[in-house]
Amino acid sequence: MATIKDVARQAGVSISTVSYALSGKRPVSEATRQRVQKAIEELEFHPQAGAKMLASTKTDIIALSAPMHEATEPIAFMTFVLAIVTAARRKGYDVVLLTENGEAAVQDIERVVKTGLVDGVVVMDVQANDERAELLRTMDIPSVFLGLPDNYEALACVDLDFEAATRLAVDQLVAAGHRSIAFVGHTQMLYDIGKNFVLRTRAEFERYTAELGIETVFVSSDTENMLAEIRNTLPGCTGVLLDCSAVRVRDFLDELSVEKQRGTGDPLSILTLASSYDTSSLNPPLDAVPLEPEKSGRNAVELLIERIGQGTGPEVHLYTPRYISRGSVFQLDGGHSTAHHQ
Amino acid sequence: MATIKDVARQAGVSISTVSYALSGKRPVSEATRQRVQKAIEELEFHPQAGAKMLASTKTDIIALSAPMHEATEPIAFMTFVLAIVTAARRKGYDVVLLTENGEAAVQDIERVVKTGLVDGVVVMDVQANDERAELLRTMDIPSVFLGLPDNYEALACVDLDFEAATRLAVDQLVAAGHRSIAFVGHTQMLYDIGKNFVLRTRAEFERYTAELGIETVFVSSDTENMLAEIRNTLPGCTGVLLDCSAVRVRDFLDELSVEKQRGTGDPLSILTLASSYDTSSLNPPLDAVPLEPEKSGRNAVELLIERIGQGTGPEVHLYTPRYISRGSVFQLDGGHSTAHHQ
DNA sequence: CTGTTAGCGCCTTCAC
DNA sequence: GTGAAGGCGCTAACAG
Numbered sequence: 001m002a003t004i005k006d007v008a009r010q011a012g013v014s015i016s017t018v019s020y021a022l023s024g025k026r027p028v029s030e031a032t033r034q035r036v037q038k039a040i041e042e043l044e045f046h047p048q049a050g051a052k053m054l055a056s057t058k059t060d061i062i063a064l065s066a067p068m069h070e071a072t073e074p075i076a077f078m079t080f081v082l083a084i085v086t087a088a089r090r091k092g093y094d095v096v097l098l099t100e101n102g103e104a105a106v107q108d109i110e111r112v113v114k115t116g117l118v119d120g121v122v123v124m125d126v127q128a129n130d131e132r133a134e135l136l137r138t139m140d141i142p143s144v145f146l147g148l149p150d151n152y153e154a155l156a157c158v159d160l161d162f163e164a165a166t167r168l169a170v171d172q173l174v175a176a177g178h179r180s181i182a183f184v185g186h187t188q189m190l191y192d193i194g195k196n197f198v199l200r201t202r203a204e205f206e207r208y209t210a211e212l213g214i215e216t217v218f219v220s221s222d223t224e225n226m227l228a229e230i231r232n233t234l235p236g237c238t239g240v241l242l243d244c245s246a247v248r249v250r251d252f253l254d255e256l257s258v259e260k261q262r263g264t265g266d267p268l269s270i271l272t273l274a275s276s277y278d279t280s281s282l283n284p285p286l287d288a289v290p291l292e293p294e295k296s297g298r299n300a301v302e303l304l305i306e307r308i309g310q311g312t313g314p315e316v317h318l319y320t321p322r323y324i325s326r327g328s329v330f331q332l333d334g335g336h337s338t339a340h341h342q
Numbered sequence: 343m344a345t346i347k348d349v350a351r352q353a354g355v356s357i358s359t360v361s362y363a364l365s366g367k368r369p370v371s372e373a374t375r376q377r378v379q380k381a382i383e384e385l386e387f388h389p390q391a392g393a394k395m396l397a398s399t400k401t402d403i404i405a406l407s408a409p410m411h412e413a414t415e416p417i418a419f420m421t422f423v424l425a426i427v428t429a430a431r432r433k434g435y436d437v438v439l440l441t442e443n444g445e446a447a448v449q450d451i452e453r454v455v456k457t458g459l460v461d462g463v464v465v466m467d468v469q470a471n472d473e474r475a476e477l478l479r480t481m482d483i484p485s486v487f488l489g490l491p492d493n494y495e496a497l498a499c500v501d502l503d504f505e506a507a508t509r510l511a512v513d514q515l516v517a518a519g520h521r522s523i524a525f526v527g528h529t530q531m532l533y534d535i536g537k538n539f540v541l542r543t544r545a546e547f548e549r550y551t552a553e554l555g556i557e558t559v560f561v562s563s564d565t566e567n568m569l570a571e572i573r574n575t576l577p578g579c580t581g582v583l584l585d586c587s588a589v590r591v592r593d594f595l596d597e598l599s600v601e602k603q604r605g606t607g608d609p610l611s612i613l614t615l616a617s618s619y620d621t622s623s624l625n626p627p628l629d630a631v632p633l634e635p636e637k638s639g640r641n642a643v644e645l646l647i648e649r650i651g652q653g654t655g656p657e658v659h660l661y662t663p664r665y666i667s668r669g670s671v672f673q674l675d676g677g678h679s680t681a682h683h684q
Numbered sequence: 685c686t687g688t689t690a691g692c693g694c695c696t697t698c699a700c
Numbered sequence: 701g702t703g704a705a706g707g708c709g710c711t712a713a714c715a716g
Contacts, residue, residue: 003709014687019711026712029685046456050395051709054692058711059392061438068424074416081423082410085441094454096403097439099427112436114388345693356703361695368696371701393693396708 002043011039022047059119061094062304063112065132066124067101071189073245076276076293080124080146083297091305093119106131113141120304122146126157128194142307144300148196148316156307158300158317160274162197165289165321166204169241169273170212172287172323177332178239178269180215182230184252186244187222201243201274221248227255231265238332239269242286246277253282269329285326295319344385352381364389401461403436404646405454407474408466409443415588418618418635422466422488425639433647435461448473455483462646464488468499470538484649486642490538496656498649500641502616503660504539507631508546510663511583511615512554514629519674520581520611522557524572526594528586530562543585543615563590569597573607580674581611584628588619595624611671627668637661 008015020026021036098108126147133149145157217234221244259265271287279286350357362368363378440450468489475491487499559576563586601607613629621628
């Protein structure tokens with residue numbers, strides 16, 4: 001295995017020149033940098049990760065705390081992980097994946113940080129009362145939360161502005177003339193374990209619709225026949241906001257299609273909220289206020305790396321929701337589709 | 343940050359004694375080991391990953407090559423990743439996740455290996471003609487493939503025993519009285535490019551049914567209407583073995599449901615072979631000889647770690663198939679469901 | 685712009 | 701059963 005010493009000898013320069021040619025932390029003349037480069041290639045030199053870590057306390061590795069549990073949604077999980085790993089690699093970082101949850105997640109983070117394995121931590125699947133927030137607040141290592149814990153003091157977080165997203169969705173329905181709206185939420189378990197954005201979304205829906213004087217009903221996606229439940233509880237309902245898993249969205253559409261075949265039930269305007277899955281290939285394609293995992297994942301990594309370099313203070317980045325129109329929200333009176341927005 | 347030196351001083355022993363107390367590579371008297379342990383806790387000592395790597399060329403990290411592409415199935419991906427990370431952590435290893443595919447996947451593996459970041463590599467989503475096989479064959483680092491590439495010479499692989507799985511599936515149908523069985527295979531392309539397990543499964547089906555004197559027909563899942571093809575070619579057919587993609591399984595069930603509504607066609611016993619997807623939530627739920635990601639993922643990691651320790655030769659581990667009964671295979675004569683197996 | 689050199693923290697061979 | 705000491709390969713002062 002070739003070492004930096006071999007490269008130095010081969011290129012006829014000193015060890016430090018090789019090091020600086022590699023890191024760019026000191027100017028190196030073009031001529032010598034070329035000779036160094038040539039030697040590196042000839043010897044197939046690869047800087048040893050361990051030696052670099054030891055000497056510089058930089059590892060070029062970040063930890064991704066992605067706790068997995070019963071309620072983990074495969075598509076969202078995969079999309080986030082892919083976005084984060086891809087963004088990290090683009091910046092020259094590798095990712096160690098931590099999948100434990102609860103107390104074990106805390107211990108894993110503690111371990112990789114204290115042993116100096118990682119330069120920073122990305123926290124996925126943030127709970128309202130997340131134990132990892134308390135840990136990282138006191139831990140003197142850069143971290144970024146993908147989601148907003150209740151107490152986000154002294155933390156860096158990036159998240160969709162769920163309140164704004166909820167209002168945006170409601171606004172679309174209201175603009176189309178709807179005054180009686182159903183909200184299909186997540187499973188009861190998610191509310192119980194205190195998953196933050198799930199709670200915030202539902203709360204904002206209720207607050208905002210009340211403010212607008214809209215009639216509403218909440219249906220959790222544990223409900224066997226969600227549509228029937230809506231029809232029974234809120235007979236005048238004309239719009240539905242889906243804030244649940246991709247699977248249950250599909251189930252809901254199935255129920256709707258059965259209803260349509262039977263010829264019962266008035267048409268419903270439908271849109272999905274905070275969807276991390278693709279709503280364009282559903283039948284019918286659905287309007288959406290998407291979660292955009294790729295975007296937030298990338299943002300989180302970039303923010304983290306910025307902080308690894310400079311170590312700035314706490315900051316919460318709530319990104320503005322976007323509305324994607326696919327024709328599943330209809331004007332209530334005229335029966336026309338709403339204008340298409342971006 | 344406490345170093346091993348601090349621990350040594352605090353415990354009143356030498357540095358090497360601390361090191362050996364930690365690694366257990368040399369006997370240490372119970373008394374001193376306790377003093378060392380106490381000092382470690384008091385100082386909150388955490389061995390530095392980089393220093394350990396440099397000195398020992400052991401990293402306690404493995405790479406997981408889990409290429410992600412358009413066709414990646416979220417559930418299978420998540421299940422495999424979880425199984426692998428969990429198994430690795432249990433053995434004291436961290437996992438760096440590599441998500442690139444194609445040539446970039448090869449380069450990523452090369453990089454983490456050459457820089458000495460990892461002690462071994464687990465290869466997921468193995469293709470018939472996988473570029474990573476060629477790389478790792480020549481790479482002098484322990485690796486384990488989750489799946490069998492065409493050329494598995496000099497490699498360690500863990501996979502389902504597809505021959506045994508095929509026989510198990512056939513046995514179930516035969517035990518239920520079926521003597522005329524259809525085999526719905528993969529697309530013709532997969533057979534043409536010579537994908538290993540696909541060929542072996544089909545070949546074993548034909549060999550074994552011939553041995554048992556069973557009447558059969560093979561239908562590739564390229565066939566437009568698979569069911570009609572079976573009805574035409576093998577009118578007496580009473581059992582179907584599905585060895586194709588989840589999508590085509592669903593299509594087949596749809597064809598069957600149409601047939602049932604028309605009232606034509608005798609009932610068929612159905613079961614899936616080597617399914618990595620959930621067959622319990624299909625309609626109807628299907629008997630299965632599953633692929634079992636959790637099990638093979640764990641096996642792969644354990645085999646890898648064994649090889650990191652001892653570096654043995656190539657080996658192919660084919661694990662024994664399991665039969666899951668969900669009532670989709672009926673007793674031919676009495677019309678009773680078969681006994682439920684584990 | 686380049687070279688010299690002292691560590692980084694731990695492992696491990698050698699001596700006792 | 702324990703200690704002493706020489707690296708592992710690289711980074712980053714310090715010195716020109």
